[in-house]
Amino acid sequence: MVVANFTGATLTGPAPVCNYTFPSNSGNLWFRFTANATKYILDANSYLKAELYSGADCNSLVYLYCKNGVSYLDNLVVGTQYYLKLIDTNIQNTIFSSNQMNFRLVKCPTAPDNDLCENAIPWAGSMIQGQLVGANTEHPELPYNASSSPV
Secondary structure, rough: EEEEEOOOOOOOOOOOOOOOOOOOOOOOEEEEEEEEOOOOEEEOOOEEEEEEEEOOOOOOOOOEEEEEEEEEEEEEEEEEOEEEEEEOOOOHHHHHOOOEEEEEEEEEOOOOOOOHHHOOOOOOOOOOOOOOOOOOOOOOOOOOOOOOOOO
């Protein structure tokens, strides 16, 4: 767990790319890590926006994507250095009078055996235990338009 103290923080570096209008009193902090997995869970307060960049240093940053609060950082390359820009969107909120927020970056566990459709476990009506942590997200094409009737 990291305690991020935003006291005196300002918006620095590349202008925020997240699709969000940042208040003038927003601030950001930067963290750097080298991936040892392809997927992490960012466990952060919903007031934090996270922009992920790759690059050898701060002069060669390549924007990858923006996340909000608790979310996955995925499609990472093991051994690659990443920069995580945490943006506090509510820096003057009296709830956080110390301007401190906790966050953590957790390596995702291995995906469950039945993560993908082709590995589905037969179910005969009895209880089956499983997990979703570490599971991939799939977006199969629907056989019909959601606003119309099935084909």
